Amino acid sequence: MAVIVELKQAIREFVRDGDIVALEGFTHLIPFAAGHEIIRQGRRDLTLVRMTPDVIYDQLIGAGCARKLIFSWGGNPGIGSLHRLRDAVEKDWPAPLILDEHAHAGMATAYAAGASGLPFGLLRGYLGSDLPKYNANIKFIDCPFTGERLAALPAIRPDVGVIHAQKADRKGNVLLWGVTGVQKEVVLASKRAIVTVEEIVDTLEAPANVPNPVVLPHWVIGAVCQVKGGAFPSYALGYYARNNAFYKKWDGIARERETFTAWIDRHVRATKDFAEFRRSIESVGKEAPKHA
Amino acid sequence: MPEQPYTADEMMTIAAARMVRNGATLFVGIGLPSAAANLARLTHAPDTVLIYESGTIGTKPNVLPLSIGDGELAETADAVVAVPEMFAYWLQGGRIDLGFLGAAQIDRFANINTTVIGDYHKPSTRLPGAGGAPEIAASCKEVLITLRQNRRAFVEKLDFVTSAGHLDGGDARAKLRLPGKGPVAVITDLGIMTPDPVTKELTLTSVHPGITAEAVTVATGWALKMAPALETTAPPTQRELSVLRDLQARTAKAHAGQA
Numbered sequence: 001m002a003v004i005v006e007l008k009q010a011i012r013e014f015v016r017d018g019d020i021v022a023l024e025g026f027t028h029l030i031p032f033a034a035g036h037e038i039i040r041q042g043r044r045d046l047t048l049v050r051m052t053p054d055v056i057y058d059q060l061i062g063a064g065c066a067r068k069l070i071f072s073w074g075g076n077p078g079i080g081s082l083h084r085l086r087d088a089v090e091k092d093w094p095a096p097l098i099l100d101e102h103a104h105a106g107m108a109t110a111y112a113a114g115a116s117g118l119p120f121g122l123l124r125g126y127l128g129s130d131l132p133k134y135n136a137n138i139k140f141i142d143c144p145f146t147g148e149r150l151a152a153l154p155a156i157r158p159d160v161g162v163i164h165a166q167k168a169d170r171k172g173n174v175l176l177w178g179v180t181g182v183q184k185e186v187v188l189a190s191k192r193a194i195v196t197v198e199e200i201v202d203t204l205e206a207p208a209n210v211p212n213p214v215v216l217p218h219w220v221i222g223a224v225c226q227v228k229g230g231a232f233p234s235y236a237l238g239y240y241a242r243n244n245a246f247y248k249k250w251d252g253i254a255r256e257r258e259t260f261t262a263w264i265d266r267h268v269r270a271t272k273d274f275a276e277f278r279r280s281i282e283s284v285g286k287e288a289p290k291h292a
Numbered sequence: 293m294p295e296q297p298y299t300a301d302e303m304m305t306i307a308a309a310r311m312v313r314n315g316a317t318l319f320v321g322i323g324l325p326s327a328a329a330n331l332a333r334l335t336h337a338p339d340t341v342l343i344y345e346s347g348t349i350g351t352k353p354n355v356l357p358l359s360i361g362d363g364e365l366a367e368t369a370d371a372v373v374a375v376p377e378m379f380a381y382w383l384q385g386g387r388i389d390l391g392f393l394g395a396a397q398i399d400r401f402a403n404i405n406t407t408v409i410g411d412y413h414k415p416s417t418r419l420p421g422a423g424g425a426p427e428i429a430a431s432c433k434e435v436l437i438t439l440r441q442n443r444r445a446f447v448e449k450l451d452f453v454t455s456a457g458h459l460d461g462g463d464a465r466a467k468l469r470l471p472g473k474g475p476v477a478v479i480t481d482l483g484i485m486t487p488d489p490v491t492k493e494l495t496l497t498s499v500h501p502g503i504t505a506e507a508v509t510v511a512t513g514w515a516l517k518m519a520p521a522l523e524t525t526a527p528p529t530q531r532e533l534s535v536l537r538d539l540q541a542r543t544a545k546a547h548a549g550q551a
Contacts, residue, residue, distance in 0.1 A: 027361030073421045075420030089418045104427075129453060149469065214374075
């Protein structure tokens with residue numbers, strides 16, 4: 001049964017040190033605000049799960065929240081590397097990061113298995129790839145009917161799943177549309193689910209002609225939190241576009257440990273919530289130019 | 293070499309686009325493949341069905357996406373489906389004619405590395421990883437690969453095989469019961485390579501105008517096989533160039549965005 005609470009409270013009550021936490025959103029509706037709140041509250045030793053760790057996981061990893069990463073593609077889409085992820089893997093900074101690395105098809109199958117309450121997911125996958133040589137969680141079994149060799153991987157069952165959506169109603173039923181990635185699966189696979197939304201409305205209705213509307217009933221969700229703009233700099237279809245300029249700017253911010261740490265300290269750790277974070281980063285552009 | 297009225301990247305994208313058959317269902321990677329696939333759709337292959345792994349089927353973006361799940365892809369799609377459905381029903385289900393991939397590194401059998409340079413556990417360069425590529429490379433009926441050609445990318449031995457091309461050649465794919473035929477062409481800024489029908493080793497079959505076979509050899513980290521009758525790629529037509537340039541100008545404008 002969903003409770004409607006402040007994000008700060010939801011993270012405090014739902015996310016514990018050492019938890020398996022999955023923040024999902026396939027380039028769309030990425031729960032940035034929730035990720036920031038995890039950093040602000042100083043969670044440690046998390047096993048982070050995400051098909052496409054991008055800028056929000058770069059921030060969580062650089063801020064020292066993660067011990068392990070389960071993933072299938074880690075980059076800044078259209079830009080290049082995630083410098084904090086690379087620094088953790090290549091140089092153990094700020095801490096060593098254990099990788100449990102997959103391909104998208106495998107991760108998607110493992111999430112579906114988690115949502116289905118199965119112990120493992122099954123797919124025709126990883127054939128000819130070196131990934132199974134380096135990941136003991138990718139195994140092969142023979143089909144009992146045809147003998148075909150198929151890949152098996154453990155179901156993903158996060159302690160906490162987090163997504164962002166367009167709308168919820170006052171009972172906590174959630175509506176999202178557009179590219180919905182594995183959002184339904186992560187909510188159903190997780191022991192506790194947090195959903196941040198753009199708005200809370202009296203009547204849950206999708207606008208006419210939107211692609212792929214999905215409803216998640218309130219009784220599969222733990223907490224619903226209204227965070228307007230909470231997917232920035234990713235996008236929320238029907239609300240705001242992807243801020244491509246921020247993704248480009250992130251490449252420079254994250255490149256060095258010092259610039260990254262200064263940015264996280266100033267804009268995330270020193271702000272009280274996501275609205276203040278947004279004002280904080282916007283104020284940078286308005287500062288008087290510094291003279292050497 | 294005489295100055296060409298187009299860039300090497302434009303020639304690469306146009307040569308790759310020409311490989312797309314009208315009406316084919318196409319699983320498209322982001323970046324160079326996406327540019328080529330959309331150019332094909334906007335020129336000779338208007339009935340091509342473009343599919344991106346974010347779940348967008350039959351998408352007709354007016355500008356190239358920066359990420360694989362841009363809103364533009366969802367809003368112009370015939371259908372948007374969840375990612376597990378995309379990989380299970382559509383890709384694994386054998387419904388895709390052509391996979392269109394990029395690569396960080398490639399070897400003589402068109403195997404692809406997008407994972408690490410160096411040792412997996414202590415890499416000198418950590419690359420983004422597999423994404424959808426291993427199953428795209430396995431399950432699409434055919435695969436096209438497009439990337440820029442140089443010795444850092446075209447290597448004698450991959451540090452990591454992320455996605456299977458023709459493995460160690462010959463009938464290796466069939467022995468592993470990979471459903472698709474694998475890579476049928478590698479299109480670069482210098483020329484086009486296709487696998488030998490028997491050994492499956494990449495063979496240079498066409499050089500782009502103004503490029504010598506020697507220049508391609510120099511940019512390749514192994515002794516590249518040459519077709520006995522080496523062709524020259526037809527230069528871009530005015531239409532191909534203008535459609536590509538318009539697409540890229542629209543894209544640059546759309547992605548400039550706010551700071």
